[in-house]
Amino acid sequence: MSETLNHQEQPVLGRERSSLQHYLRRSRRFLLIGLPLAFLVIWTSVPILWAFMASLKEPLEIYESNTFFPRSPSLEAYQTVLAIDGFGKWIFNSVLVTVVATIVPLILSILAAYGFARYFFRFRHILLLLYLVPRIIPRVSLIVPLNDLMSNLGLINTYWVLYITYIASAVPLSTWILVGFFKSVPKEIEESATIDGANMWNRLRYVILPIAWPGVVTAAVLCIREGWNEFAFVLALVTETGMRTLPYALYTLRDSMGVQNFAVYNAFTILTVLPLLIVYLLLERRVVESIVTGAVK
Amino acid sequence: MNNSYVEFRELQKSFGSTSVLHGINLQIEEGSFVVLVGPSGCGKSTLLRMTAGLEPINSGQISIADRVVNRVPPKDRGIAMVFQSYALYPHMSVADNLSFSLKMNKSPLDRIAEAVKGAASILQLSTLLQRLPGQLSGGQRQRVAMGRALVREPAVFLFDEPLSNLDAKLRVEMRAEIKALHQRLSATTIYVTHDQIEAMTMADKVVVMNDGRIEQVGAPLEIYDRPENLFVAEFLGSPSMNLLPGKVVFGDGTAAVELENGVLLPLPNKGDLQSDQKIIYGIRPEHIALADDENGLAITLTLVEPAGWETHLHADLAGVTLRFLSVDRVNARPGDPAHLAIDTRQLHLFDPETGRRI
Numbered sequence: 001m002s003e004t005l006n007h008q009e010q011p012v013l014g015r016e017r018s019s020l021q022h023y024l025r026r027s028r029r030f031l032l033i034g035l036p037l038a039f040l041v042i043w044t045s046v047p048i049l050w051a052f053m054a055s056l057k058e059p060l061e062i063y064e065s066n067t068f069f070p071r072s073p074s075l076e077a078y079q080t081v082l083a084i085d086g087f088g089k090w091i092f093n094s095v096l097v098t099v100v101a102t103i104v105p106l107i108l109s110i111l112a113a114y115g116f117a118r119y120f121f122r123f124r125h126i127l128l129l130l131y132l133v134p135r136i137i138p139r140v141s142l143i144v145p146l147n148d149l150m151s152n153l154g155l156i157n158t159y160w161v162l163y164i165t166y167i168a169s170a171v172p173l174s175t176w177i178l179v180g181f182f183k184s185v186p187k188e189i190e191e192s193a194t195i196d197g198a199n200m201w202n203r204l205r206y207v208i209l210p211i212a213w214p215g216v217v218t219a220a221v222l223c224i225r226e227g228w229n230e231f232a233f234v235l236a237l238v239t240e241t242g243m244r245t246l247p248y249a250l251y252t253l254r255d256s257m258g259v260q261n262f263a264v265y266n267a268f269t270i271l272t273v274l275p276l277l278i279v280y281l282l283l284e285r286r287v288v289e290s291i292v293t294g295a296v297k
Numbered sequence: 298m299n300n301s302y303v304e305f306r307e308l309q310k311s312f313g314s315t316s317v318l319h320g321i322n323l324q325i326e327e328g329s330f331v332v333l334v335g336p337s338g339c340g341k342s343t344l345l346r347m348t349a350g351l352e353p354i355n356s357g358q359i360s361i362a363d364r365v366v367n368r369v370p371p372k373d374r375g376i377a378m379v380f381q382s383y384a385l386y387p388h389m390s391v392a393d394n395l396s397f398s399l400k401m402n403k404s405p406l407d408r409i410a411e412a413v414k415g416a417a418s419i420l421q422l423s424t425l426l427q428r429l430p431g432q433l434s435g436g437q438r439q440r441v442a443m444g445r446a447l448v449r450e451p452a453v454f455l456f457d458e459p460l461s462n463l464d465a466k467l468r469v470e471m472r473a474e475i476k477a478l479h480q481r482l483s484a485t486t487i488y489v490t491h492d493q494i495e496a497m498t499m500a501d502k503v504v505v506m507n508d509g510r511i512e513q514v515g516a517p518l519e520i521y522d523r524p525e526n527l528f529v530a531e532f533l534g535s536p537s538m539n540l541l542p543g544k545v546v547f548g549d550g551t552a553a554v555e556l557e558n559g560v561l562l563p564l565p566n567k568g569d570l571q572s573d574q575k576i577i578y579g580i581r582p583e584h585i586a587l588a589d590d591e592n593g594l595a596i597t598l599t600l601v602e603p604a605g606w607e608t609h610l611h612a613d614l615a616g617v618t619l620r621f622l623s624v625d626r627v628n629a630r631p632g633d634p635a636h637l638a639i640d641t642r643q644l645h646l647f648d649p650e651t652g653r654r655i
Binding site: 186188189191192193194195196197198202206207210211213 | 349350351370371372376377378380381382384385386387388397398401402445449
């Protein structure tokens with residue numbers, strides 16, 4: 001009789017225990033993963049949201065209250081920014097320099113990374129480490145010698161000075177990222193392509209690059225971010241107003257406006273950040289798509 | 298001009314200071330199915346990769362269809378290779394995987410379509426052509442890998458442990474499929490495996506390798522029945538052969554081997570043996586049987602492993618462990634005493650010094 005009772009009780013107890021364990025597991029997961037993630041999202045998005053809200057406020061409203069939402073939202077600040085003399089040229093400069101500083105480093109680093117990942121040659125590891133040197137040296141310490149060099153070459157205030165410095169700064173980063181991705185492509189797949197008659201270019205084009213595509217996109221995103229946000233070099237190597245990029249123009253906005261207008265500053269900031277955000281969102285989806293469809297499996 | 302289609306002559310290979318192949322000589326006839334078998338690290342995969350052109354040759358010569366291919370690039374050797382990991386292009390559909398080599402060689406589109414259709418129908422892939430490799434089962438991926446080799450219409454198929462990643466049941470099925478494919482195409486095939494069952498069941502000719510050398514070449518049963526040395530004797534067969542060191546003793550017109558523990562094991566005749574000659578007495582587990590009478594060797598059973606269609610048994614023979622098989626159901630339990638009969642017609646005798654068959 002007692003045995004029968006025990007048999008009936010056990011499943012109920014087991015169910016309760018398992019639901020408790022499930023609850024505990026979920027709570028622990030929330031504490032360890034959910035909470036830090038939520039904090040991170042707030043930490044990164046609040047300043048942007050704050051700037052966006054501030055950009056919609058009246059010029060003097062920002063001094064009067066500390067509220068998050070604007071009293072009567074207006075796009076006046078954006079109109080002011082778009083009317084600034086040279087704003088279109090700065091956007092053009094930023095886009096041009098970023099495009100060049102993304103495509104050229106990607107091409108160079110795809111070739112370099114393929115060599116580092118697949119060919120065994122003397123001093124390979126040391127060379128790869130030397131690639132990092134430009135990233136290790138503080139950028140500020142390069143400014144004076146670079147300015148000197150570029151002045152002697154007569155390149156100050158030209159696009160070339162930005163191309164050269166931006167490309168040189170982006171190549172090491174993207175090469176390092178791509179070496180890792182290329183190495184993760186199984187060697188047998190490439191050997192199989194070799195037997196199938198693909199030469200080195202075809203292997204890279206039809207096999208390696210499509211498989212390591214998320215890596216290429218990751219490197220591209222970082223190159224775009226580096227190029228778009230770069231400030232130190234453009235500050236040191238460009239003096240003409242017409243050659244400025246958006247971050248530099250934003251920096252000089254305060255001096256050029258005369259009157260403090262935080263709504264305009266914030267509108268300028270939002271307009272500077274927006275293109276980058278759009279690129280991020282578009283490319284991020286592509287990376288996820290290629291992972292989901294099994295390109296990296 | 299000789300009979301061989303693929304020939305290795307004094308082939309040597311080393312990685313840095315480590316020598317992995319020490320002068321391989323082998324001739325493979327056209328249309329034959331040759332299996333290279335041996336333990337991990339014996340150099341069998343390296344030999345296959347050298348045949349494919351994926352590893353450079355240090356010295357020696359490889360020829361395919363009477364043409365030395367040492368410096369010929371892989372695509373021009375007339376070979377196709379199936380890898381252990383399948384090495385399918387993960388971003389391409391099955392159809393694109395199958396047609397990749399033809400596209401690379403700039404074949405006409407109608408020829409590509411025909412070849413893909415043909416391979417897909419032989420390997421039952423017709424309904425899967427638009428799928429990505431990630432959406433296929435292990436067996437289907439294996440078939441795609443074979444199909445990719447098939448469309449190239451190679452002179453020689455190379456298989457590098459192609460069934461290692463499959464589960465036991467699928468492995469048996471694919472083994473039969475590969476064998477059937479070979480019978481259908483009659484293409485020369487070199488197949489690398491460490492699985493002796495695959496070697497025995499699939500090969501026309503088995504090449505047993507060890508430590509960068511060929512130990513023995515021959516038909517599967519020929520090697521099984523007459524292993525040339527201790528390594529081959531021990532490597533082929535599961536459970537492996539009993540190898541018992543002892544010395545020859547002659548009695549009253551009879552001959553026997555006295556083991557180190559003093560037990561006498563029967564020999565069929567004196568042959569060329571000398572008295573007191575040191576010897577290794579080899580007997581396969583299936584050639585030892587439980588004896589009904591008490592004239593056999595007295596042993597104690599130590600392990601009984603029923604495998605369904607046969608029973609694997611371990612016995613203690615005065616301190617020496619003997620492995621044997623019984624196809625009859627065995628009701629005995631470990632610890633039970635029993636008697637064994639040895640089929641002396643099936644003995645293998647080896648020289649302990651050289652390891653060679655006597």
